[in-house]
Amino acid sequence: MLEDNIIREGDYALIVLDDKRRWIVRIEAGGEFHTHKGAVKFDDLLGREYGTIVESAEHKEFLVFKPTMSDTVLLKVRRQTQIVYPKDSALIVMHCGLGSGSRVVEAGTGSGSLTAILANHVKPTGRVYSYEVREDFINTAKKNLEHAGVSNWVEIRNSDVTKGIEEKDVDAVVLDLATPWLVIQFAWEALKGSGIISSYSPTIEQTQKTVRVLEDTSFGDIQTYECLVRKILVREGKTRPETFMVGHTGYLTFARKCFRQLKKCQ
Numbered sequence: 001m002l003e004d005n006i007i008r009e010g011d012y013a014l015i016v017l018d019d020k021r022r023w024i025v026r027i028e029a030g031g032e033f034h035t036h037k038g039a040v041k042f043d044d045l046l047g048r049e050y051g052t053i054v055e056s057a058e059h060k061e062f063l064v065f066k067p068t069m070s071d072t073v074l075l076k077v078r079r080q081t082q083i084v085y086p087k088d089s090a091l092i093v094m095h096c097g098l099g100s101g102s103r104v105v106e107a108g109t110g111s112g113s114l115t116a117i118l119a120n121h122v123k124p125t126g127r128v129y130s131y132e133v134r135e136d137f138i139n140t141a142k143k144n145l146e147h148a149g150v151s152n153w154v155e156i157r158n159s160d161v162t163k164g165i166e167e168k169d170v171d172a173v174v175l176d177l178a179t180p181w182l183v184i185q186f187a188w189e190a191l192k193g194s195g196i197i198s199s200y201s202p203t204i205e206q207t208q209k210t211v212r213v214l215e216d217t218s219f220g221d222i223q224t225y226e227c228l229v230r231k232i233l234v235r236e237g238k239t240r241p242e243t244f245m246v247g248h249t250g251y252l253t254f255a256r257k258c259f260r261q262l263k264k265c266q
């Protein structure tokens with residue numbers, strides 16, 4: 001058994017009954033997790049490996065997994081704001097080229113859902129500097145980051161990002177706030193050459209305004225995407241997409257810092 005794959009007291013576990021009924025719980029000796037299909041006894045899990053299956057007294061089987069960051073964001077993050085969903089976060093991480101050691105400025109922190117995903121990618125040697133104006137949101141985000149186990153790699157700044165960014169030579173600036181165009185000049189100053197800005201906006205009007213300002217601020221390779229994810233129900237003889245899906249979250253714009261603007265005739 002792999003040592004770090006053993007369920008111990010204080011660990012979190014993802015308990016799955018079916019597609020819709022899944023929970024993240026903290027494992028305590030002597031504790032139980034109650035569902036309408038019976039209870040999962042934590043003593044049955046302690047010392048066993050993630051991936052184990054346990055049965056309730058009602059003979060219902062529960063699958064016990066190690067929670068991923070995506071599970072944590074969807075099931076455990078307390079939401080005080082709209083959050084960035086894993087499908088969009090994945091695109092942000094890839095297009096910003098983030099990895100261990102990356103230094104990222106983010107705004108606004110909100111519930112800290114995207115912050116947790118960014119921190120999980122830049123650890124153990126990188127850092128996320130996350131700007132947020134609302135103290136009540138900061139308190140929630142801090143708790144969420146603690147739960148996600150990534151607070152060591154995040155510095156939260158209770159500051160208005162449209163007034164300036166302290167950091168210099170960062171790899172990426174990641175924006176999820178109502179007026180990203182007001183941050184673009186400061187993002188340019190904070191980024192290293194070729195550094196990447198990402199902006200997430202729910203409306204086309206915000207996106208158009210952002211792109212216009214990016215074009216006027218020496219950013220190049222400007223690209224906007226929408227990410228639609230459709231779940232497929234795979235069943236013998238009747239495999240098809242699920243009837244309902246999340247139709248819209250936001251538009252994602254990415255651009256890279258250049259040292260001067262393109263000539264207009266290009």
Ligand SMILES: C[S@@+](CC[C@H](N)C(=O)[O-])C[C@H]1O[C@@H](n2cnc3c(N)ncnc32)[C@H](O)[C@@H]1O
Pocket residue numbers: 081082083084107108109110111112113114115131132133134137159160161162176177178
């Ligand atoms: C949609 S929420 C961000 C959600 C976050 N990305 C998440 O996944 O949990 C937008 C946040 O930006 C913050 N905000 C708005 N304007 C800001 C500014 N000028 N500086 C810093 N934060 C700002 C808001 O208070 C709000 O918490």
